[in-house]
Amino acid sequence: MEIFKETFEKGHEQVVFCSDPAAGLKAIIAIHSTVLGPALGGLRMWNYKSEEEALTDVLRLSRSMTYKNAAMGLGLGGGKAVIIGDPHRDKTPELFRAFGRFVESLGGRYITAEDVGTCEEDMNYIAQETSHVVGLTGKSGNPSPVTAYGVFLGIKAAVEWVFGSDDLKGKKVALQGLGHVGMEVARLLTESGAEVTAADIYPDRVKEAQEILGAKIVEPEKIYEVPCDIFSPCALGAIINENTIDRLACKIVAGAANNQLKDENFARRLMDRGILYAPDYIINGGGVINVAEELSGMPYSIERVFRKLSVIPARLKEVFALSRSEGITTAEAADRVTEKRFEKVVA
Secondary structure, eight states: OOHHHHHHHHTOSEEEEEEETTTTEEEEEEEEEOSSSSEEOOEEEEOOSSHHHHHHHHHHHHHHHHHHHHHTTOSOEEEEEEEESOTTTSOOHHHHHHHHHHHHHTTTSEEBOBOTTOOHHHHHHHTTTOSOBOSOTTTTOOOHHHHHHHHHHHHHHHHHHHHSSOOOTTOEEEEEOOSHHHHHHHHHHHHTTOEEEEEOSOHHHHHHHHHHHOOEEOOGGGGGGSOOSEEEEOSOSOOBSTTTGGGOOOSEEOOSOSSOBSSTHHHHHHHHTTOEEOOHHHHTTHHHHHHHGGGSSSOOOHHHHHHHTTHHHHHHHHHHHHHHHHTOOHHHHHHHHHHHHHHHHHO
């Protein structure tokens, strides 16, 4: 990979490679933009197949965070970090404290939080080495329930746009990924009368969804082909690609996963197929709204956080309207709406 070419093209300000052999740490921190403020973005821990794959992921995710934070009106820039390792096997307090020291060395340019493969306990270890971390015990804590509720509100907005009503009763949802966010989205949908078919690579999560929520279960590779009203990706990114897009049997794509499209061309292909895409960095913005509350200078208030989630359906409807009026994809419309915030600051 031509690292400088990649960072120049995506507009990154700084990419930091973090190595601490004693702690077993191999991590990358990518700061995409600090135009609107310090770069806020979670720490992902994943057993990447290669270092290049990890770098590609963190570059894409950090850019998305810039747009997500701007779209949510947070006055924060965008960044992201990844630790290369198995989150089920390689976690230690020393690993996260070592990562925290690298965060501290950036002097507040990057603020970390939990993401896929990390949790509140991990953030508490990081906080032993740096103050530039959110999502801590006794404060905003685990952002997953808030993220999930924001996704739920976004799904309702997309359903209203397509069907004329946001009533989910009887709507069929194919949900991919039953992690902390995906499971909560599944619960909210089920309680609203939707019929959920789900898939996950972990048997215990599948069992929980089946026994507690009454979800139908399919093999992970078959989730794309489930006839449904809404396909809801709540796992990893780039899952809408040349191998999956023609298998989708839905009217809406709306879920919690970051970077759902392999690239922007797939937004056009969804549009050509008559499938409404809810841009991921808007619909899954609840988590950053939640952790950013710790940076507000006021005592954390979950009630205030949930009130702020109304920005998600409002922003999505603005995006859908621009897409329809201009004949552009919802992905392009989302970028246009969000980039106006940068233009005001630069001007």
